[in-house]
Amino acid sequence: MSVKKFAVAVYDDEAVLFPAVKKVRSAGYKIHDVYTPFAVHGLDVALGEKESDLHVAGFIYGITGTATALGFMGWIFTTDWPQNFGGKPTFPLPAFIPIVFELTVLFAAVGMVLTFCYLNQIMPGVKKHIFHPRQTDDKFVMAIEVTDENAASTEAFLKSTGAEETKVEMAEADWWYGRFDQKEEYEIKQQLA
Amino acid sequence: MLNQEFKIPAKLKTTSLVLLVIGLITLGAGVATLLFSHEVVSQTRFWAVLLQNSIFFLLISLASVFILSATSLAQAGWIVSFRRIPEAIGSIVWVLGIIAGAIILTLIWTDNYHIYHWLEKGNIPHNSLNTLKNFFLSKPFFSIWTVVVIALWGWLGVKLRNLSVQQDSEPKGSTKTYWINFKYSAGFVFVFALTLASTIPWLWIMSIDSHWFSTMFSWYTFASSFVSGMSMIMLWILYTKRHGYLDIVSDEHIHDVGKFMFAFSIFWTYLWFSQFMLIWYANIPEETIYFKIRMHGPYKFFYWLNIILNFVCPILILMPRPNKRNYFVVVLVAVLIIFGHWIDFYQMIMPGTVGADWQMGWFEIGILCGFVGLVIWLVANKLTKAPMVPQNHPFLKETIIHIS
Amino acid sequence: MHLKYESVIREALVDGKKDYHQVTEDICAPIENKPTKLWKIGFFLSASLLLFGVFSVGWEVYWGTGVWNLNRTIGWGWDITNFVWWVGIGHAGTLISAILLLFRQGWRTGVNRAAEAMTIFAVMCAGQFPIWHMGRVWDAFFVLPYGNTRGPLWPNFVSPLLWDVFAISTYFTVSLLFWYSGLIPDFATIRDRAKTKFRKAAYGLASFGWAGSAKHWQRHEMLSLVLAGLSTPLVLSVHTIVSFDFATSVIPGWHTTIFPPYFVAGAVFSGFAMVQTLLVITRKVLKLEDYITIGHIEAMNKVIVLTGSIVGVAYLTELFIAYYSGVLWEQEAFRLRVMGPYWWAYWAMMTCNVVSPQLFWFKKLRRNIWFTFFMSIIVNIGMWFERFVIIMSLHRDYLPSSWSYYTPSWTEVGFYLGSFGLFFTCYFLFAKYFRLLPLRKSSLS
Known part of the structure; x- marks a missing residue:
């Protein structure tokens, strides 16, 4: 359980996503994760992921x-x-x-x-934070972990990479047991309190 | 680079001619031996080896025509990058067909019952149970069907190649020849089903063991020729690529051909196992005798060699992904597969002909060399006749950017 | 990475210009809207058939297998025919999802979910037949090799019938895993679109908490590829083993080496026909004509004509070799198939499986929906008769006093109808609550 602060960028198209990933990485940001509605060919390579064993x-x-x-x-x-x-x-x-x-x-x-x-880390009953409701539909979402200091600058940088929408939000970085019909902001607030 | 034409490297020319000459000398020596020795065994060996090699090389070249037709019908784009290679191999089918046909017809019309036992009077009794068999294994039917089939194969092999070359000079974007080619491919597959996938292996090979029968036999022969045909294409692709041709064939294409070699080796094993296991399990003496001589008799070595070369080696070597992209490994496996299926044909033909007196000596190897030289020489010459890449194929662009 | 180019020869796999979101909207619509009247009628009919099947099976369990019309000579009748038929139908699902994935056939995405689901349901139906044929079904677990108190008593691992137990259960498990692992991301989409609390919770559970991370997708791709690679030989092995049930015997007409590949080809043939039947209805009822296009239907018809011809070559091979063999018993078995008391079954098989699919050589007919629908039914009838013809080889024996004839009793027919009920009930539920089409890049290019 670790709630962290993320700068989130939502992209509309793979054609924008790929150059954005490249820019973000070469600017030295560490990408927390990229969420896509379907397997995007070559994204793992662009993110520098090792081949799966x-x-x-x-x-x-x-x-x-x-x-x-x-x-x-x-x-x-x-x-x-x-x-x-x-x-x-x-x-x-x-x-x-x-x-x-x-x-x-x-x-x-x-x-x-x-x-x-x-x-x-998936199984029935597991819940993960969904940054954007359409990340399983047609949007491509990139999340970068930020601190209070660099949040605004990171968001601005993401905006410049062609993101359709950007935001900074607190989110659970890991998985937890939970139900998708329950509000999670509530949980986060409770933990912060 | 796309309209590059193939020029035969001098080394290849020499090699093929040397091999061809070795083959011819061996053949001559074989004939000479026959003149001096009237032993039945050496005569039978002479003809059995010629039969094995001519049928084997005919069928693995024919596999190219089948691969072309099947991929045309499936509208496969990836194969277009190296389409000219199976086309070239397919268009020499008629030469190998004439050689094989001449050997087979000589055997039939000289009543060589040491090879085809049914030519001996009384081998298959004339009674009501054998009406069909006596017709099927009669000289007229056998000869007519052999000639017709070889003519059809040869013609369609040349036709598919000519259509493809014709397409090169068509205006850009025209799909007319493409669809004509599509129709001829369908025609070839139809012919193939009625010949190689059924009647021809029964006539040419299965009838050697004239009292034995297996419904699987033709499909088994098909699998054997298909996988070695694919390996032969692989060898040609890598050879020409090494000499600076076929730039557009990427590792992805090689990987795909490698997958075919891998998958069809498994398919061959599947058919081999099904045929063997069913006969072993039911244990009917008339059927098991076929495996008795091979598995426990004088052909024990070839029986296991067959399985090791055609199943164990390809599956173990080609399973890891990097190996299918390593040119050296792939060439090695392709050679193993082709040689393995040559052994497969050897153990199909020899036990019923030379029997316990098998030999693997200068004559077998010499004739093998001769056929290898002949195929290399013919295919290389064909390749020079047209650009190495089809110029106007509708799938050309797709094949160039082919990714996994 | 964006190098995706399609030749002019190829048809679009999705009709109409659509973006990703529109695709999701269209595909999720059947799940999110209230069921239509057609759906309700269909569901009610299938559920009634299922109930009748349950009644027939209940009757058989209560009175014993004696209520079936099997006799001493014909020990296998409709029961095993239906078993083999259903297993065969299941194969198309795996073929479409696995083999076409390996062959990179883009058009498969339009049909693969429905086909995979069909595999699961067909195998479920198939499994019923041997289980209830056991008679004392409460002892069914005896087939499993487990440590027991009766001394070291194990099942006979050399029996093809035991191979079936392993083959069918493995096939069911692997198909289920393959299908479900493909569905997880689809469930996630429905979950994130869901408006009601219940729907969100239910699809949340079903989606395993999938979020679509790039690393997870990479593993997902690898998993699909390897499962496809495993399923391909598996699907061959399953029908091969089913064919071993017959071919390992020494019964004339059964002991023939071509059975394994020919059964597999026949299975694919009937399976594609069944997928065709379902899709022609589904695309209409759920308004998915833009996704399951005529192009898809034509491609499937090509596979049908191919496999139909392979099966045809195998029939002729069998017949020819029987006469070529010079073995009296083989010849007689095949004479009886063609001209014996069950001649009608043989000719029904020949007409439906070999002759009529040849009409698909004509492009016009391949692209005609009504003709496709009609042919898909014909092919399935033909493939049922194929199994019936093979099994009815039993009706003659070496001893003329054992010669017999067999017609099913109402319980056997009821059982068969019930299996349709099971199949279609499952399918209707699936079409309503699961996403029929996955969202994939290739389905859009």
Whole structure:
């Protein structure tokens, strides 16, 4: 829980957003985050974000699934309860392939989605501050953390980058448990009090 | 740079001619051996190797025509940047077709029943159960269908190329030839479905094991030829790029071709596994005999080599994204895939012909060299005949700014 | 980054000049407005069908599977036919969302949400059939490999029927994850537009608190790509495994190696037809003609003619190889399919699946809404018959005294109708409360 002060700029178009991001970064501001209604190709690069390693996690989960399926079925069929099914060998690898494959995919998919939720800190009941009601519709929103001293100058700078609308507001920088139908300004005030 | 024309580098010319000469010498030596030795095994080996190589190189070149047609029908923009390469490969199908056709027809009309066992009298009894089989595997039907199919393939391969070249001299923005090309592509896919995806592999390859049958066989052959065809295109793209052509082919294009090689290697494995597993599981002796000689018999080595080269290598090497963009790695995998599927065709044809007496010696390698040289020489010459990039294709601009 | 260029050959994917906000308005309108009369009628009808299905299944559970007309020779009837049919329909959703994503087909955005939802519902319907066929359904958990008190007793991992359990449940889970992870940002849009307290709270929960941060979008893209990469072989494997149910046996007409890819092609074929049926109705009822354009419908029809022809080649291959094989039993099985007591099913299949889709070679017909709608139904009938034809290979046996004929009882028909009820009830709820189309850059260019 950390309520901070942000200078917020709202952009109308990606074509304005990209040069703005570049200007803001080269002017030495540290961008808290940029919110977009859809994935904007190349924005992560423009923001200097590292490439995500989510797929590596997926690969590890997948291998775990393969090993689990092979190990479990192999143990049952060779050690725990060997049986003769249709004259097949006790370790009938070709007949194991379907289940091995399914479990590989299952482990990889479930593991990746859970990791995704964990990394993004999202789950049912989680609430985050929404700077602009249309940031999930058609507007592109950039937020920069400011202090009381540089708030006005940052806002003015953002205005100069072509923002359609700018403002300075107090907001929760992190996530918290909450409901979206409840007023959050109230919570913020309470915390400040 | 867009209207650059290909000039064959001297080294490539020499290499291809040297390989071609090696092939011809090998062929001559093979004929000489046949004159002095009347052993059945060496005769069978001679013809089986010619059959394997001619069919293999015909089918992987034909894959280019299919790739062209399929991407035209799907209106894929990205492929346009290197379209001239599959076009060039496709337009030599007729040469390889004549070679393969000549070899196959010679086998049929000289009653070479060591290759095609059904040519032997009584191999397939004439009774009511075999009415269709006796018609399908009869000399007249076999020959007519072979000739018709090769003619159709050759003609459509040349036609698609000519249409594309014709488009170069059209006024800017004209889409007339584009739509004609679209119709011919649809026609080719139709022909392809009735030939390569069904009848031709049954006739040319499956009938070697004249009592064995598998409904999957043709689709399996298709997957094999498709993935090696894609690899061959990849090799040509990278080769020409290295010599300063095809600037507009970016890493993104290479990556996409790499993905195709990766995905269709998996697809091939899927078909391979389905065919193998179903036969293994049902365990019907008439069917399992096909795998017995390959898996447990004298072809054990090739059986596993086939899986390692065509499944394990591509999937492990091409899975990480950077590897699909690394030219050296991609070239390595492409060569592995082409060689792997050459082995695949080897293990399709040899067990039913030379059987336990297989050899992998000077003759096999020499003939392989000859065909490689021939294909390089023919394709390189074709590439010089037109600009390396289609000048007027409606998707040209799209392909230049192709991003992932 | 803004290098997006479309050739003159291509059609616009969204008709009319629209900006992002207009797109959101149009797509959210069905969710935010009161349900229309058409929607209410449709929902009521489907819910009644579902109730009838529940009654039929209840009847079967109470009296046992004996109320179905299965007999000693024909041990599988409508039940498994419907199972395979529904699983097949589900495949188009994954194909559209995963394979077309990998192939970068821009037009998929117009149809993928509906198709993915359809996958989930179709798999739910499919799952019903084997579960209720168990008879003692309260023991259904026996199929799972769990430590139990009956000694080391495990399910038979070598049985294709057990592979089905793994395949279908994995497929359902992965499709659900893929679909839901795509929906999270859409729910966030609805949440932030919501006027009522309840709506804000409900969609707030459903959106997982998504705010649209750039880093999160980057991970989201990666997740979608990898899930698509996983789903593509998964979708192949699922229908492959369903085909193994038949092909691993030694029954003439069932044991044939082409089954796996041919089942997959057939699945895509019927699935696209079902998506087509739903979209033609949805775009009309929800007034989304500008987003689900004729261009989309034509592209889907092309896939239908392609997969229909693949299936056609497979039918002819099977028939040809049966005669080529020289095996008496194979030949007889196929003679009976074509000319036996179930000849009508075979010819219905051939007409609907192979012959009639060829009409889509004509551009005029591909772009005709009414003809498309009609054909989509025909294809689904044909694909149902395909499974029926395969399963009815059972009606002859090596022993003539076992020869038999099968017609379904009312409970079997009721069960099938009930599955339609389930499917459409879910779909109507989905179309009303979920965003049908995602907002994507590519859908605007």
